[in-house]
Amino acid sequence: MLKGKNAIVTGGSRGIGKAIAIRLAMEGANVAVFATKETKETMDFVKELHTYGIKAVFVSCNVALEEEVKTAVAKVIEAFGSIDILVNNAGITNDKLLMQMKSEGFERVLNVNLLGTFLMIKECIRPFMKQRYGRIINISSVVGMMGNAGQANYAASKAGVIGLTKSIAKEYASRGVTCNAVAPGYISTQMTEALPEATTQAILEQIPIKRLGTPEDVANVVAFLAQEETSYLTGEVIKIDGGMYI
Ligand SMILES: NC(=O)c1ccc[n+]([C@@H]2O[C@H](COP(=O)([O-])OP(=O)(O)OC[C@H]3O[C@@H](n4cnc5c(N)ncnc54)[C@H](O)[C@@H]3O)[C@@H](O)[C@H]2O)c1
Structure with missing residues (x-):
């Protein structure tokens, strides 16, 4: 149970993030939903x-922008x-074959998926250290482990999230802060x-469990x-991928 715990879910307004927000709330946690737009x-x-x-609470925040992250966490x-x-x-994704991939598009994906994760952790780590408690969960992707044609930018960002996760885990283990990642396969969103x-x-042919995942599979x-x-x-x-990448 998570009664009395306070959680932030970035991109928590739809898809996997929404399912995570609901699941944490069902367990009794207070939830701050971070999203770029107030709709x-x-x-x-x-x-x-x-x-x-x-x-x-809803908190407006583009995770790729350091000032917005600071204000939002406060x-x-x-x-x-x-x-x-x-x-x-x-x-985010911005799928293209490498030949068509522009450096701005590459950067945009890295900025949200990897820099955004870094900025959020950096802003939350001080409060976590002070209370000697924290749970950081990063959403990577199996694509970050196995690669995928047309997703060089996305795969690089999600592989980066794994390296970041392991480094933060080592750096803050002694302070009661754990840092783990989940790597979903194909989830219907x-x-x-x-x-x-x-x-x-x-894709279904490659999944031994023979169905796409649901946002709830990840949220669990x-x-x-x-x-x-x-x-x-x-x-x-x-990995949460129905056995796709074993
Ligand atoms: N759907 C899949 O098959 C799958 C597989 C592996 C990993 N993932 C990862 O799971 C996560 C959620 O994916 P989803 O399928 O629910 O996608 P989605 O597009 O439905 O949701 C992504 C959410 O992130 C938010 N977001 C985008 N840019 C943002 C920014 N700069 N600042 C704050 N919020 C921002 C969007 O508003 C949205 O709420 C992503 O990190 C994705 O890479 C998804």
Whole structure:
């Protein structure tokens, strides 16, 4: 259970992040939903989170911008008093073959997926160290482990998240802060909806469990890593891919 714990979920307004926010709220954690835009849909979702009997707030934040991250994390501390759980879920793709990939596009993906994760951890680490407690969970991808044609930028960013996770795990283990990553395979969200039917079929062939994952499949593992009881588990990368990459 996560009763009384305070959590941040970046990109928490839809897809995997939304499922994580719901799952943490179901376990009793207060949840700060970070997203770039304040839409009616997001505000309705934050209201829905209140029905779990927890505190929930929306915080506008582009994780790739250091000043926004600083202000946003301060707002959470003001609202909840402290932070215990940080889920770095915000992510983007910009798929292209290398020949068509421009350095600006490459940078944009790295800035959100990797720099954004770094900035969020950097801003939360001081409060974590002070209270000698923290749970950091980064959303990587199996693509960061196995590579993928057309996703050199995305794969590099997600591989970077794994290196970052392991380094933070080593640096802050003695302060009661754990840092782990999950590496989802193909999960049904707006990010994968755009794939042509033939591609989805080809992907299914490679998945021994024979279905795409759900955002809840990812949220279950994130909620496990967020528990106080997982204090001896750090620097780990857990694949959630139906056995696609073994
Ligand atoms: N869907 C998959 O198959 C899959 C597989 C492996 C990993 N992942 C990873 O899981 C995470 C969530 O993916 P999803 O499928 O739910 O995607 P999604 O596109 O549905 O959601 C991504 C979320 O991140 C937010 N976001 C984007 N840029 C941001 C920024 N600069 N600052 C703050 N928020 C920002 C978006 O607003 C959105 O809420 C991503 O990191 C993604 O790379 C997804």
